[in-house]
Amino acid sequence: MFATGTRAIPAVSHSAPARWSAVATIIVLGLMPIVVRAQDTGVPASFSVAGTASLLSQYRFRGLSRSDNQPAVQADLSVTHVAGAYAGVTLTSESPGPAVDMGAGEIDLYAGYSHALGPGGIMLDLGLRGYLHPGYLYRGRTAGNVVEIYGSLDRQIGPIDLRAGLSYAPPQAHLGHKAGGGARDNTYVFAETRADVPGTPLHLHAHGGCTGGGLDYTRSYCDYRVGLGATHKALGIDVSLVGTTLSQADARARPQGPVPDPAQTWRVARSAVVLGLSLQF
Numbered sequence: 213m214f215a216t217g218t219r220a221i222p223a224v225s226h227s228a229p230a231r232w233s234a235v236a237t238i239i240v241l242g243l244m245p246i247v248v249r250a251q252d253t254g255v256p257a258s259f260s261v262a263g264t265a266s267l268l269s270q271y272r273f274r275g276l277s278r279s280d281n282q283p284a285v286q287a288d289l290s291v292t293h294v295a296g297a298y299a300g301v302t303l304t305s306e307s308p309g310p311a312v313d314m315g316a317g318e319i320d321l322y323a324g325y326s327h328a329l330g331p332g333g334i335m336l337d338l339g340l341r342g343y344l345h346p347g348y349l350y351r352g353r354t355a356g357n358v359v360e361i362y363g364s365l366d367r368q369i370g371p372i373d374l375r376a377g378l379s380y381a382p383p384q385a386h387l388g389h390k391a392g393g394g395a396r397d398n399t400y401v402f403a404e405t406r407a408d409v410p411g412t413p414l415h416l417h418a419h420g421g422c423t424g425g426g427l428d429y430t431r432s433y434c435d436y437r438v439g440l441g442a443t444h445k446a447l448g449i450d451v452s453l454v455g456t457t458l459s460q461a462d463a464r465a466r467p468q469g470p471v472p473d474p475a476q477t478w479r480v481a482r483s484a485v486v487l488g489l490s491l492q493f
Contacts, residue, residue, distance in 0.1 A: 262492070263289045269487040271304055274400065274423055275435025275456035277480045278318070280309030298339075299323040306345075310476040311468040312429075314356050319344040324362070335366040337377070358386055358398075358427075371408040377401075387426025398425030413442045417452075429481060430466040433458045439486075448490040455483030 271284035290300030324339020364377025383395035402421030439452030463478035
């Protein structure tokens with residue numbers, strides 16, 4: 213579970229977690245022919261449709277494993293208008309663990325607007341994203357759903373892309389409650405870069421972010437990801453080192469889960485190498 217300020221979320225029950233994993237996998241595979249058909253039959257010239265299906269050695273969300281360090285599948289489908297408006301959905305399978313248990317699947321719904329700020333090449337991106345966990349129940353009710361507002365600035369300088377932004381989750385019951393009452397909020401700030409290696413299919417990338425609020429894990433923390441990727445036509449491969457600034461001492465001081473276990477708490481947050489294979493369609 214995630215810490216929620218004054219308390220840790222208690223044990224939960226699941227509505228057929230194995231079923232949700234199967235559904236997520238089926239949807240991932242099902243998105244491919246849908247997008248291919250849309251591209252073949254044609255969409256209005258002002259719109260574009262894109263999709264990606266990925267196989268991951270594990271699913272890490274802001275540095276923390278949400279798949280209990282087990283493999284996961286993920287798919288994304290998006291529609292973009294030439295004016296800059298876009299919307300999409302991301303589906304990810306999850307594996308409940310002793311310390312972090314968000315159910316067996318995550319559905320992210322997002323919509324936003326991207327636009328250039330003058331002739332300087334800086335892109336502004338603003339949007340709204342909802343993280344839904346339909347298989348995660350607390351006292352018979354769906355729990356763990358969070359809505360965030362996000363914004364970022366992006367600048368391309370030759371083969372290097374630079375981006376910085378902020379995601380803010382307004383006060384919501386699913387983020388827990390403050391000691392004095394009232395729902396908590398959460399702020400996530402990040403910066404990232406990608407550099408293509410000229411003349412090769414390779415690229416280097418790095419990401420760093422810091423979380424504070426209702427999505428704390430033992431405490432406020434920062435996460436990082438550094439890696440090397442390669443693409444060939446529609447295929448992609450990525451190897452990344454992912455981790456957090458949390459320590460074993462943090463895990464011992466505030467273990468997570470229905471049966472708090474420092475070892476399992478640390479296992480979720482410690483550094484790990486994550487392998488990803490992707491197919492764009």
